[in-house]
Amino acid sequence: MRKVLIFDTTLRDGEQTPGVSLNVAEKVEIARQLARLGVDVIEAGFPIASPGDFAAVQAVAREVKGPVVCGLARAVPGDIERAWEALKDAARPPRIHTFIATSPIHMRHKLNKTPEEVLAMAVEAVKLARRFTPDVEFSAEDATRSEPAFLAKVFAAVIEAGATTINVPDTVGYTTPQEMTELLNYLMKHVPGIDRVVISVHCHDDLGLAVANSMAAVAAGAGQVECTMNGLGERAGNAALEEVVMGLRTRPQFYRATTGITTELIYRTSRLVSTLTGVAVPPNKAVIGANAFAHESGIHQDGVLKARQTYEIMTPESVGLTQSRLVLGKLSGRHALRARLKELGYTLTAAEFSKAYARFLEVADRKKEVSDQDLEAIVEGDVLAVPEIYQLDYLHVASGNTTVPTATVRLTRDGAAFEEAACGDGPVDAAYRAVDRITGLSVSLLEYNIRAVTGGKDALGEVLVKVKDNGHRFAGRGTSTDVIEASVRAYLQAINKVVAARERDEAAAAQPGQAEAPPALDEGEAEIGP
Numbered sequence: 449m450r451k452v453l454i455f456d457t458t459l460r461d462g463e464q465t466p467g468v469s470l471n472v473a474e475k476v477e478i479a480r481q482l483a484r485l486g487v488d489v490i491e492a493g494f495p496i497a498s499p500g501d502f503a504a505v506q507a508v509a510r511e512v513k514g515p516v517v518c519g520l521a522r523a524v525p526g527d528i529e530r531a532w533e534a535l536k537d538a539a540r541p542p543r544i545h546t547f548i549a550t551s552p553i554h555m556r557h558k559l560n561k562t563p564e565e566v567l568a569m570a571v572e573a574v575k576l577a578r579r580f581t582p583d584v585e586f587s588a589e590d591a592t593r594s595e596p597a598f599l600a601k602v603f604a605a606v607i608e609a610g611a612t613t614i615n616v617p618d619t620v621g622y623t624t625p626q627e628m629t630e631l632l633n634y635l636m637k638h639v640p641g642i643d644r645v646v647i648s649v650h651c652h653d654d655l656g657l658a659v660a661n662s663m664a665a666v667a668a669g670a671g672q673v674e675c676t677m678n679g680l681g682e683r684a685g686n687a688a689l690e691e692v693v694m695g696l697r698t699r700p701q702f703y704r705a706t707t708g709i710t711t712e713l714i715y716r717t718s719r720l721v722s723t724l725t726g727v728a729v730p731p732n733k734a735v736i737g738a739n740a741f742a743h744e745s746g747i748h749q750d751g752v753l754k755a756r757q758t759y760e761i762m763t764p765e766s767v768g769l770t771q772s773r774l775v776l777g778k779l780s781g782r783h784a785l786r787a788r789l790k791e792l793g794y795t796l797t798a799a800e801f802s803k804a805y806a807r808f809l810e811v812a813d814r815k816k817e818v819s820d821q822d823l824e825a826i827v828e829g830d831v832l833a834v835p836e837i838y839q840l841d842y843l844h845v846a847s848g849n850t851t852v853p854t855a856t857v858r859l860t861r862d863g864a865a866f867e868e869a870a871c872g873d874g875p876v877d878a879a880y881r882a883v884d885r886i887t888g889l890s891v892s893l894l895e896y897n898i899r900a901v902t903g904g905k906d907a908l909g910e911v912l913v914k915v916k917d918n919g920h921r922f923a924g925r926g927t928s929t930d931v932i933e934a935s936v937r938a939y940l941q942a943i944n945k946v947v948a949a950r951e952r953d954e955a956a957a958a959q960p961g962q963a964e965a966p967p968a969l970d971e972g973e974a975e976i977g978p
């Protein structure tokens with residue numbers, strides 16, 4: 449069995465998902481979880497792109513142990529030097545990932561450079577990166593639409609210059625599994641020195657083939673797959689880590705390859721990424737969707753009851769979904785709740801646990817059974833990692849088909865209570881207006897999504913919102929059996945992030961010299977997003 453390296457780019461390409469923006473603390477939290485999951489490389493960001501990206505890469509490099517930490521850089525000296533500056537404090541030798549496009553379309557229309565110029569830039573970039581670190585990856589952007597002979601020439605030259613990983617990106621999700629196999633076979637035959645380096649693939653999902661193309665590459669001999677949790681990424685996203693990893697684990701005889709991933713942590717990691725990015729996982733998503741292990745038809749249920757493997761090619765436990773027998777309700781004590789949360793992978797501080805317990809009792813009062821999904825929604829939506837500047841104390845809404853929707857909201861901040869009432873287009877709108885009156889903020893609501901976390905009439909509703917303030921987006925999530933309350937909790941979580949960000953900005957402005965000036969891009973360079 450070969451070991452295939454898992455290169456996670458959730459924090460870089462994943463953050464290029466439209467609408468997703470993670471702050472430094474959130475990126476570090478995700479990186480820590482990726483380290484526990486066992487990924488080999490974490491691409492933490494694109495340091496030249498913004499001061500925030502630089503700070504995130506630096507924080508991950510300094511604080512996260514285990515995987516190799518990597519930063520992206522175009523094939524220009526300024527990017528590479530900036531990437532090194534962000535990475536240099538990492539415990540393990542970090543990776544500089546430098547890239548330039550090699551397809552005729554990109555070279556001509558985007559870069560306005562000849563193939564010879566591109567080749568020279570690639571070589572110089574790799575040489576410069578090697579002066580800083582022994583771990584250098586080179587990506588030929590849009591490789592699958594490049595001339596194979598030119599691609600082979602570029603790869604041979606960068607290997608000669610010191611690249612240790614060469615990456616074959618299907619940047620626009622254009623290729624097919626068969627073409628990917630043929631391209632890798634061609635490169636293995638025509639690139640001198642290729643046997644000394646790791647061959648990597650990086651596939652986008654524009655035609656829904658990212659995972660299939662990545663798996664074809666592994667079968668053809670690739671030693672690294674670049675992927676993201678939940679398949680996040682630019683446009684339609686990247687190959688989903690959970691699908692690649694479980695594909696290899698489920699079909700070992702076929703792929704003859706394995707990974708270092710602790711698959712039992714996949715579900716937990718997926719939930720964390722979904723919570724912090726605000727991107728919900730579709731119910732039919734392979735491996736981690738709510739329906740991935742649900743059997744609906746009678747024939748299937750009958751089969752699964754007789755032998756699970758009739759309709760289950762992998763077990764829910766193998767991705768960290770527990771089949772709980774312990775029913776939690778309002779009579780369950782703190783002990784049972786603590787044990788269950790531990791089984792679900794949460795280690796909470798005493799204060800966090802008290803908060804989780806209080807919310808659990810509120811939910812248990814309204815529901816017969818509190819399921820694992822309810823608990824995850826409570827912990828991730830109401831307990832973890834969000835500053836609690838404003839807290840919901842009281843909510844009353846009046847609404848109906850002949851009434852003007854009205855809401856009264858009382859919030860507390862630093863022990864003081866603030867109450868306002870407002871009318872709106874609906875009860876949620878009225879409640880949000882009342883919150884705005886209290887906070888004095890007028891953010892724009894970009895997205896509002898509601899779903900039932902669990903089944904039944906007493907299901908816990910989960911609301912995800914995204915708001916925009918001062919050019920920045922903030923996600924909020926709230927849960928309750930009452931959807932209006934869940935809506936207000938979600939909005940408040942986002943508002944609390946806005947207030948915290950404004951306070952941070954004010955503190956930074958009060959200490960001039962601390963904030964970094966945005967880097968200037970070289971004239972004529974490509975746009976920042978690869």
Ligand code: KIV
Nearest residue numbers: 547587589617619978
């Ligand atoms: O999609 C792409 O080509 C990329 C490269 C930077 C690897 O993200």
Ligand code: ZN
Nearest residue numbers: 461619650682
């Ligand atoms: Zn990409």
